[in-house]
Amino acid sequence: MKAPVSTAIAIGVGLVVLLGYFIPIPLLTNLRGILVGWAVILAAVALFVGVANLFLVHWRKISRAPTGGVYSLVLIISLGATLVVGGLFGAASYWPVWIFKNIQMPVETSLIALLAVVLTYAAARLLRRRLNVFTIVFLATALIVLLGTAPIFGIEVPFLYGETGLRSLLTQIPAVAGARGILLGVALGAIATGLRVLMGVDRPYGG
Amino acid sequence: MAEVRCPMCGKPNPPEVDTCQFCQARLKPLVAPEPSESTPPDQAPAADDSMSDWLSSLRDSGAQEDIEHEPVEDNQSLPMSGSDMPDWLDSLRGSSEAGVSAFLAESTPEGSLTGEKTSGAEGEWPLAAELPDQEYVPEWLAKVELEQKLLDEPASPEAAEEGIAGGPEGEPEWLLKVRSKREEDIADSAPLEIPPADAGLPEWLAQSNAGEPLESEASSNNVSGWLTKLRRGQALDETVQEADAGEEVAAPEVSVEETVHIEAAPVEAAEETTTAHAEEPAPEGEIPDWLAGLVAGKAVVSAQENIETDAEGLPDWLADLDKSSSQEPGVIVPFGEEEPGLTFDWLQEQVRADQGIPISAAAGAGEPEELEAEKVGPFVGDLSDFLEEEYLTASETEGVPTAQSGEDLAPAELPNWLEAMRPLGAAALGAAAMGDVEAQIESSGPLAGLRGVVPAEPDIARLMKPATYTIRLQVSDTQQANATKLEGLVKAEGVTRPVPGRPAITSQHVWRAIIFAVLIGVIFWKAFTGSQDIPLPALLPEVLDTSAIIDGLPANPVVLLAVDYEPGYAGEMEATSSALIDHLILKGAYLALVSTTPNGVALGEDLLQNIGTLNGFQYQEISQYANLGYISGGSSGLLGFAEAPRQITPYALDVNSTYVWGQAPLQRVQTISDFDLVAVLTEDADKARAWIEQVQPKMESKPLVMVLSAQAEPMVRPYYQGNPKLVAGMVAGLVGGGSYESAHPNLLGGIGPARRYWDAFSLSMLVVLVLIAVGIVVDLSISAVKNRKGEEGGKAK
C-alpha cells in the first residue's frame, strides 16, 4: 500500500469524527471537537498555501516573459498592496474594507450583471441548438416563472400570480419533487464517496 | 569378414547381404566373376591389395548365386565367371585406373567405399574398376570413362581387344541381345520418350522388372532400371525447371540443377553417347553393350507429358526423389509450387499466372475445389490503400498470360512489391553462380572435360570475391509518393496547426450588444426617472413565516448572522436582506457576524453600513454587533462552530480584537443553540445545505432562517416545505425582499433597495421575455429557411 501513514491518518480521524455523529459519548464528542478544531486551523493554512502558489505562478510569468507579464505584475502589486494594508489595519477596518468595496465588489458585481445578457442570448438560441421535449419543458418552465415573478405593466396576471397561480404551483410541487430527488441523490453519492475514502479505496490525498 | 560398403550410399552393410540395407542398392553383382587362371580369388596380386574385399566377396557370392539361379538358356549364359572373364573386361580394369583415381581420392571419404580394391583377376565383377590405390570407382563412372575414351580415341583393334566389346565370338549372348535390342529401339523410337512403366519398356528392362533370370544381365538390368527411373525423375525436374525461369528460385535452382547435373551426368554422357552413336551403328567392340542398353532406356520427356512414377524396382530413396508431390498422377506441379496448403495460395496463383498457366487450367489440373474457393490473398483487406492498389495493379497489369506450350513457358513475372522485397544481389549471385557453374569446364579429375559439374576442387580453393548484397528496397514512384504522404501525416501530428482566424464581429457579438443596449436603456430610464409605480409583490408564505419568527423573538435577541454570499451577488442580497436585518435592528438584536468565506467579513461590514445609511441608525459599536470573522474548513468548520463557537472564533475582528465571548451578550452563548436566531445569507444552495446539515441539528428548537438568492431558493425549498421543517423561514430574491418590505413598509425608511429596483426589475423582466421570444422566432425562422433552401438545392441537383 502506498502512503500507509497518510491513509491511516485519514481513516482514523475520519472514523472518530463519523462515530461522533451516532454515538453520543462525551469522550468521543470531546475528541471529535479537538480533531475538528485542528482541521479548521489546517484549512486556513491551506488557504495561505493557495495564495502563495498564486504568487509564485505569476512571479514565474513575470520572470520568463517580461512583455507578456504586465497583467501578472498588476496582480502581484494588488496582492501585495492588499496584504500590506490589511496587515497594517486589520481585516475589518476601514481601509481594507475600502479596497474591498471599491475594487473587488464593483468588478465582481459587474461580471454577474453581464450574466443577464449572456443568459438572455442563450435562452433565445436554446431551441435551435437542441430541440426536444425536455428542452421545451425546461424553457417553458423558465418563461412561466419569469413571467410570474413581476407584474406586467403593473398588472398581475391572475393565472400566474398568487398561491394558486401557475408560478406557485410549478415552484412548490414539481420543482420541490425534483429538488428533493436531487438532494437525496446528492446525499447518497456523498455517502458512497465518503465511505470509499474512509475505507481507503480512494486516496485523494496523494496516497 | 569386413563390412561391405554400399557403392551408392556409402553405408556399411554386413557382408552376407546382397542389397544395401539402407538404399537397397545391389551390393553383389549378379554376374559372378570367373576366377582368373593366374590369380585365384583369394590370391590377389600384391598390386591388387587395394581391391575391395567386398568385391571379392561379391565374386564369391556371385558365383554362389550363379549356382543357385535357375538354369539359364544357352543363349543366356551366365555372366562371366572368373575363368570366362573376357579380355576386354580386364583391359577395362587397367584403363580406368588413371582416369578416376584423382577424383575419387578427394571425394570419397576414407574407409567408406574405398580401401578395398576389386580383384584384379579376370572373371571378377566386370563393372567395377580396378584401381591401384584401392579406391572405389562407381560403375557409372567407369562407364563414363570408357565412353569418353571411346569418343576420344578411334576404335582400334587393340581397344577392341582391350576395350569394352569383344567380337561376336567373344561376346556373351546376353550382351548380343542387349545390343540388338538397343539397335532396334534406337531405330524405332524417333522422339525419345519414356515409356510408361507398365508398357513399352525395353525387353531387358521389362524382363528385369519381371524378375526373369537374366542372370548375366541381372546386375546391369537392375542398374539400368534404377538409372532409367532416375532419369525419368531427373527429366521431370529438368523440364519443370526449364519452365520456370524466375529468379527467386535462383538459389534452389542452382542446387537443384547442380543435383540434376550430377545425376544427369551419366545420363547426359549416355545421351551423348546415344546421340553420337544412334545414327551410326557403333562398331563392334567400341560401345559396350551394357552401355548401349542403358542408353536405350534413357528418358527425355517433354514438359507436358504426364509422367507416372513407378516406384516398382526403384530404391526407396530414388522413388522418393522421383515423387514430386502427393498429387494425383498426371498433375504437373510447376516449379515453386508444392503441395496445396504448404504455400500461400496467393503466391501459388501468382506463380501460375506468371508462368502462363491459366488459373482455371490450374484448378482443373486437380486442385480441390475447396482450396480454390478458399484462396484469398492474405493481404486483401489488410493492405493499406496504396499497397493494395499496387498489388491489384500489378496483378492486373501483369495479367494472366495465356497458357503456352509446355516447352515455351514464359518466365515468371513477379509483382512489384514482391520484386522489391528481394535482395538485388541474390539474383546476380544466382545468375553468376549459375553462369559460373554452367560455364565451368571441369579440368581435373575423372570428370575432366565435362561442363557444369560439381567442381572437384573445394570452394575454398576457388578464389572468388564474396558477393555483396544490397538491402535497398525497390520502390515504385507510386509507392514512394504514398510513403511520403504517410510520413507527412505522421510528422503533422506533432505540429500545432494554426487556429483559423475568426471574424472580429460575429452575430453573437451583435446579438449581445443589442440585448445589453436594450436592457441598459430600460433600466437607465427607470433609474433616472426614479419610478416606483409598480406595486411590490404580495406577502409570500415563507416571508410571512420569517417575519413572524422575528416578531416572536425575545427582546434584545442574540442573532447569529451568517454573511455567506459572494461579492458579485451583493446587490441582490442587499436588496433581499436589508428589510430583515433592519427588522432585527429594530428588535434590538445583537448581531454576531460570521462567514464561511473570507469575503463575508467585509460584506457584513458593508451591509450594516448601507442599512445604517438607509435607516439612519448605524451599527458601529462592539456592543451592538461583533464581527467574529471567518470560519475556515467549510462543513467541518460549521460543525466545530456549532459545537464550540468560542473555540472556533475566539476574537472579534474589531480594532482591539476583543474577546466578545467574555462579555454580554455573548457571554451566555456556549453552543449554537444559545443563539435566539440563526439567519444565513447566501446565494449558494450548497452553503445553505451545509448550514442546514451541520448547524440545524445542533440548534434544538431555535429557528433557522434562510435569506437566499433567487437561484438558491428551489434547492432549499424542500427543507422549508418538509415536515419536520428544518428551515423555519425563507426570504428569496428580490421578490422576497420586496415582499418583506411590503409587509413592513416602515422599515428602511420606506425606501428599501427592493422598492428602488422593483420598477426597473419588472420592466426589464418583460423586455427580457420579449427578447427571448423574438430570438426564438427569428432563430427558428432562419433555420427553417436554411433547411428549405437546402432541400430545394438537393431536389434541384
Added chain:
Amino acid sequence: MSLAEMNTPDLIGVLLGFALTLMAFSYVLGDNALFRLTIHLFIGVSAGYAAVVAWYSVVFPRLILPLINGTQSERLFVLFPLALSGLLIFKATPRLSRLGNPAVAYLVGVGVATIIGGAVMGTIFPQVMASINLFDLDAARQTGSSLPMQLVQALFILVGTLTTLIYFHFGARQKLGAVPRRPEWMEVLALIGQIFIAITFGVIFAGVFVASMTALIGRVYFITDFILRLFPGL
C-alpha cells in the same frame, strides 16, 4: 450626497468603482486589455484580502497567540496542528509536495466524515420523513387544506421524487452479446423523472436569471447615482 460633499476616500472609491464597472462592462464587446487588467486587479485584491482575513481570524489567534501567550498545556496542544501546518506548507513546492500528504489526509478524513454525517442526519432522514409525512392527513387537517388535494399533491411529489432518483440510477445487468440496458419499466420511470428534473432546472434557471438581472440593475443604479452626483442638476 453630491460628489463634492463626499470625503476624498469615498470620492476616490466611487470614481474607482465607476471606472472598474465600465471596464468590466466592456466585455460585451469582446475580450480586451481593459477587461483583462480589471480581472487581474480583482484577483489580486481578493486573494490578498482572503489571506488577511484567514490570518486575523484563524491563524494568528489559534496558532500564533497560544505559542506566544498561552500556557504550557496550550502550547503543547498547539504543537500538533503547528506540525501539520508546517507539513502542509510543503505542498507549495513540487519537489517536496509529498511531505504535505499527511496534513492533506487529515483534512480529507475530517471533511469526509463531516459530509457523511451531515448527509445522513441532515438530508436523508429529514427528506425521507418529509416525503412520508406528506401523507399525514392530520397535519393537513390542521393546516386547513383540502384532503384530496393534499393527497394528490403528496402523491405527485412522491412520484416525482422517486422517478428523479430512478433517473440517476444507471446500473444495468449485462447480457452476453448485448449492450447493457435498464429494464423497460425503469426506462419509463426515468423518462418521467427527467421531466421533473427539467422543471426543476427551469425554475433554477429562472432564479439565476433573476439574480443576474438584479445585479445588473444594481450596477446600473450605481452608475446612475454616480452620474447624478456628478451632475446634481439632472
